[in-house]
Amino acid sequence: SNWIKKKTIILALSFLFLQFKGRANLHAFEDWCGTSTAALRKNGHFPLYPHTRTTVKKLAVNPKWSNYGLRIFGYLHPHTDGEFSIAVSSEDNSEFWLSTDDSPLNVKLLAWVGKTGTEWAVPGEFDKYASQTSGPIKLSSQRRYFFEVLYVQDDKGTGHVEVAWKLLNQDFGFTIIDSKHISLYASESGLLPSDVSTIPQTAASHHHIPSKQPGATADMLREEPRDTFYRGKRRVLADCSYKPSYTLKGVRVPRYQGIHMVRLSYIYPNDYTRLTHMESDETCIYQEHPSDMKTNGFSKYIIPDGPEEKSTTVWPGLRNNPLFPDTYSRKHLREKEIEKNMPLQLDLKMSTPTAKVVTRGRMRKKRSEDKLQVINWNDTFQVSYQDLQALQSDQVNFGCNLVGNVQLSSSEALPLVKAFMDKLEAKHPGLFRLGRVINVVKRVDEVRGSRYLLELEVIDSSGKLLRLSQYIYNLNRSGRRRRRDTTVKELKPPPLLCNPMGFQWNPAATVHIIVPVKNQARWVQQLITEMERLFKETQDTNFNLIITDYSSSDMDVKKALEKSSLYRYDYLKLSGNFERSAGLQAGVDLVKEKHSIVFLCDLHLHFPSNIIDAIRTHCVEGYMAFAPVVMRLDCGAAPYDARGFWEVQGFGLLGIYKSDLEAVGGMNTKEFKDTWGGEDWELLDRILEGGLDVERIYLRNFYHNFHSKRGMWVT
CATH class of the missing domain: 3.90.550.10 (Spore Coat Polysaccharide Biosynthesis Protein SpsA; Chain A)
Structure with a gap:
């Protein structure tokens, strides 16, 4: 009976093998831009949730599509024992991984086309890059080996990827690995997208990337206290009624015009939501276009200092002129010597004799009738502090999608925090001190007074960190919009802080x-x-x-x-x-x-x-x-x-x-x-x-x- 059971198991496994033989699993990840396999690994759906799960009969595919990534995997069945070399070719980047056995856990990267997204090869070209071809791999015809192919195609072209092999020490070239030598890792017919138990997790594909990177190009990606302030109570001020002047109760808003009536809040400290890393060609901060500033200079922002040393301007007609004996001083003798020993050159475009002249240590070629330029290496200048964020208003700029939050100045935020902490100290003497300012959010109301959200980290008398997150009201003392007199500097009165009744989260x-x-x-x-x-x-x-x-x-x-x-x-x-x-x-x-x-x-x-x-x-x-x-x-x-x-x-x-x-x-x-x-x-x-x-x-x-x-x- 044991012999019958063993034979039944062998027959069942043989049937299963024949059912799986001749195809490999293919997972497609669509709508994804990039040309490198690293870009594919950024995809939030990769590797568990592909757009499409299908199979392929050989390791050579040409989907005739754009902006996608492929993951092809299964088992490799060598036709004989021996040492093989395996190669991959693709447009754009690709990788071929092979396990030492049938376990996906033991895969190693054997061959690849590029890492940066710029490398590619034509179909059948396996020797363009040294990385395309593996070293000797000893394989047995009695075993199967798990393999995995990763491939990415951008929006240019339609793409191809193929994997080929050959026995070493033979005259035959590389041949595509076809249906006779592959089988499925798992049958996925009839599965729902949420059924992921059949998808292998490997070193090639299951690659976790940290959500924060120390060297990130975007300032917004840096660690920031307000991002974790939720981990962390509150009544200090006298009550006051909260009636902002800008609400529209009872006012009819024309259809779809509400978006123009919403105002932004001001934020302190800088949360770096301005997308500076996306401002290469356009910006909403500067009045000039960035490329114009680079071309025409930054004269608008520079206040030149006076010259440290008066420079001498030399005209070609004054050289060796007895009427101007002091034109050449001792410091110009070396320049004169160099000039005498230099041949005249002909400017072919202008047909004007020119000479190379060294001025203050740097050589410049100028037409002889032009004035020689003097390079002042030690020119210095002054600048005025450019608080460009302060020029932004709380009105939403629908023509700009890079600028981020409007910034609240420290000169406004910090005195407000100090006034609040003074009130806290007066009510609870010696119990609390300020640790740091996490976040201040201001909603402007110039008629009645602005509302602020204070989010502070305070330290109690035992040294414990506490979270304080509270809305406060800074009333206008006059009750009306204050007129600014720019001719007289007045001492600012202390903030008139109160607790807006009913307005607390x-x-x-x-x-x-x-x-x-x-x-x-x-x-x-x-x-x-x-x-x-x-x-x-x-x-x-x-x-x-x-x-x-x-x-x-x-x-x-x-x-x-x-x-x-x-x-x-x-x-x-x-x-x-x-x-x-x-x-x-x-x-x-x-x-x-x-x-x-x-x-x-x-x-x-x-x-x-x-x-x-x-x-x-x-x-x-x-x-x-x-x-x-x-x-x-x-x-x-x-x-x-x-x-x-x-x-x-x-x-x-x-x-x-x-x-x-x-x-x-x-x-x-x-x-x-x-x-x-x-x-x-x-x-x-x-x-x-x-x-x-x-x-x-x-x-x-x-x-x-x-x-x-x-x-x-x-x-």
């Missing part, structure tokens, strides 16, 4: 993140993973993910949520075509507690770790909603290199208390049914008409991942 409020979806399995899985990361990093149990699903057929969204490590979530299955407004409203209707915050959200986002805390801090029930500005990443960019632009016109990402959303009528599900776009502006109009303020801040580390719209929201 609730640190215990539950935040419900609402996302409507349909047939976006890879992005839905990434959203769930993002929410898991947020919970792991913050341990915040007062946020809830709500997914309203228009009967997705490409994954079981409810099952994915059940398998997740999320502390709280809700799932609602809807039918019919995708409707963003209706999907969001359905999610809002699931929230029973009207004093909770709903965050109307999208897919394709990467969230900062402090997103929940930021939503809570900038939403005040009855007074204020929060519309953070998200950064749209360029094709091929990832959160840790931050190449892209600020989405200044979008208001679709919105935090608001449910009670306030209900008061303005909720989502407009009648006008915005089969299409989306404009529903966010229309909602903003009604929010402003309802008398609410809208906090508008460029939020650090908040990214919208690049994606194409091909195949989105398939009905």
Whole structure:
């Protein structure tokens, strides 16, 4: 009976082998820019969530497409024992990895075409680069070996990648590895995009890259205290009524004009949301174009010092002139000697004799009738401090998507903090001292007084660090807009600080993140993973993910949520075509507690770790909603290199208390049914008409991942 069992197992394995033989697994990652395999590894979906899972019959593919990456893997079956050499060719970069056995854990990089994205080879060209061909590899025909190919193609050309081998010490050249010598790693037919257990994790593909890099080109990527301030209470000032002059309750806002009425808040200290690394060819900060400044100089910004030493200007006609015997002093004798020994040269264009003349240690060739130039190496100059950020206003510049938050000056922020700490000391003598200023946010109201959010790190008498995060009001003493008299310098009176009654954020409020979806399995899985990361990093149990699903057929969204490590979530299955407004409203209707915050959200986002805390801090029930500005990443960019632009016109990402959303009528599900776009502006109009303020801040580390719209929201 044991012999029969063994034979049955062998037959079953043989059948399975024959079923898998002749093809390799191919995973395609579309809509991804770049030419290097390193660029492919930046893709947030790589390697677990490809656009397409299919198979290929040989290791030579030519998809005739652009902006994609491929991962081809399976088993290699040598046809004989011996030493082989394996080679790869591609346009653009590619890599071939081979395991020492059938385990994906033992892969090693054997051959590759380039690392920088600039290298390429034509089909069948295996000797253009030394790296294309491996050294001797001893293989056995009695074993199988796990292999993996990574390949990237940009938007130029259609691409190709092929892997070939040959036995060493034979006259035959390289031949493509075909169906007789490959087999599948796993059969993936019938699997949903969320089924990832069959996808091997290897040193080649499962490559984690830190979210922060010390040498990052974007200043915004540096570690910053406000990013982790959520890890960390409060009443110091006398109460005062809060009635800002700029709210529009009872005022009709023309359709889609609310976006022009929202004002930016000022931020201290500098949060480096200005995308300086994207300003190579255009900018919104300088009055001149950067290339013009480089060409024409920076005379506008330079105040020349007087000459340290008067330079002598020498005219060719004065040389050896007895009327001007002092023209040549001793220090010019060496120049004269060099000039005498230099042959005259003919300028072919001008047919004018020219001579090379050394002036102050540097040789310049000038036409003989021109004045000789004197280079003053020790010319110095002065500058005026250029606080270009201070020239920015709180009005949103829709023509500029690089500038970032408006900066609040230290001369305003620090005296305000000192006045607040003095009040704290007066109320609790000796108990608290200032550690550092984490964040100050100012909302300008020149009529009645500006509102500030102070986020401070204070130290108590035992040395413990405490978080203090509070809104305060700095009242105008006159109650009217102050006129500036530039002719008289007056001593500034101390700030008149008070506690705006009713205007305080609730640190215990539950935040419900609402996302409507349909047939976006890879992005839905990434959203769930993002929410898991947020919970792991913050341990915040007062946020809830709500997914309203228009009967997705490409994954079981409810099952994915059940398998997740999320502390709280809700799932609602809807039918019919995708409707963003209706999907969001359905999610809002699931929230029973009207004093909770709903965050109307999208897919394709990467969230900062402090997103929940930021939503809570900038939403005040009855007074204020929060519309953070998200950064749209360029094709091929990832959160840790931050190449892209600020989405200044979008208001679709919105935090608001449910009670306030209900008061303005909720989502407009009648006008915005089969299409989306404009529903966010229309909602903003009604929010402003309802008398609410809208906090508008460029939020650090908040990214919208690049994606194409091909195949989105398939009905």
